Amino acid sequence: MQKQPNIGILMSVYKPDFDYFAQQLDSINLQNYPNAVLYVRNDFPSDTTIEPFVRKHLDNFPVVFLPSTKNIGYVASFEALVKNADEDVFVFCDQDDIWEQGRLTRAVDYMLETGAVLVTCDRSIIDANGEIIEASFRDSHPKAYEVNWNTGDDITVRAASSCHSIGMATMVRADIAKQALPFPSHTAHDLWVTLIASELGKVAFLTDCLVKYRRHGENVSGTLTNVATKQDWIDTRVAPRLMTAREFCFRFPNSIHANKIAAFAHARETGSVWFLFKHRKASPAIAWFEIALHIVPTPIFSLVTNFIKKRSR
Structure with a gap:
């Protein structure tokens, strides 16, 4: 890659709040x-x-508008952006967050310094008014594997189960992003690209907070969002990742990670407490949560999840 690579900033827009959009x-x-x-x-x-x-x-930058005739959803929309952009490096961009000054330069420098094919950065969290809620998401969540890995770590197996580089914090080499095409419809673009990048090369975590993630009424998310029952969890959290694992194993049958990814997916699919415990290293937090899910009676599970969601508001 050349010393100063060309960057394609990829933005999918859908009914934005124009105040937030302007700030981004x-x-x-x-x-x-x-x-x-x-x-x-x-x-x-x-x-x-x-x-x-x-x-x-x-x-300050040239702008290219992709032709658009219908709503296709954010995964397919980012897929179209990756297909049509032809720069050396891509940066995913949301419509209501804020970049820190130097976000591009710092991430490019770190990519060149480490030889990584993907760089993710830490982020601060802001509220609807732009006030900082968390100065560093990584520091505020020290037990979250998704934001507490280090440059050069092999995150492939874990990245098949949860997103280790949120889109708005991701910079990825264009050739790697294009090798991830087509994006599976059941898998978020950032999770899929991070998984493929980790399979194909070195990934890096830059601990600088280069972006501000805006948490507001329309985009508040969390582990238990839309989950009230055990079946909700299975339908919205387990089933999509089973398809992710199968797609990965189909595309990379000779990967050294394929067997572990497939084994953990099978454990989640069967709901076997023993299999989940046996393969827990593939994603410890998920494994322990789903072990509890299958042991705890359904009424108690619902009560606990509702309590946690109320406390996190």
Whole structure:
């Protein structure tokens, strides 16, 4: 890769809050990286205000708008962006977060320094008004494997079960992102790209907080979001990751990670406490949670999950 790679900033837009959208665009416009292009795909094409709004706020970078005729969902929308961009490095971008100044330069420098094919960074958490809730997500969640891995770690097996590089914090070499195509419809683009990047090369964690993740009413998420019963968990958390594991094993049958990924997926599918315990290293937090899920009576599980969700609001 050349010393100063060209960057494609990939943004999928869907019915944005225009105040938040303006702040995100302004933070991109303030980046001092010289070789970047912003690619935008509007996943709500009947809204014709998006293009002029973007052009109003972006004058420091070229902007390319992908043709869009229908709503296809965020995974397919990011897939279209990856297909059509042709820079050396891609950066995923959401519509309502904020980048710190130097976000691109610092991540590129770290990618070149480490030889990584993917770099993720730490993030701060802000509320709807832009006030900082958590200065460092990594520091605030020391037991979360997804944000407490280090540069050079082999995260492939764990990355098949949970996202280890949230999209808005991800920089990935373009050739690696294109090798991840097509994106499986049942797997978030960031989880899938991180998994493939870890399989194909070195991945890196930059502990600098280069982005601000906005937590507000429409995007609040968490481990137990939309989960009230055991069946909810199986349908929304287990089933999609089973398909992720199968897709990975289909595409990389000779991978040294395939057997462990398949074994943990099988353990989750069967709900066997013994199999979950045996293969717990594939994702300790998930394994222990699902062991408890299969031991605890359904009414108690529902009571506990509701209590946890209320406490986390």
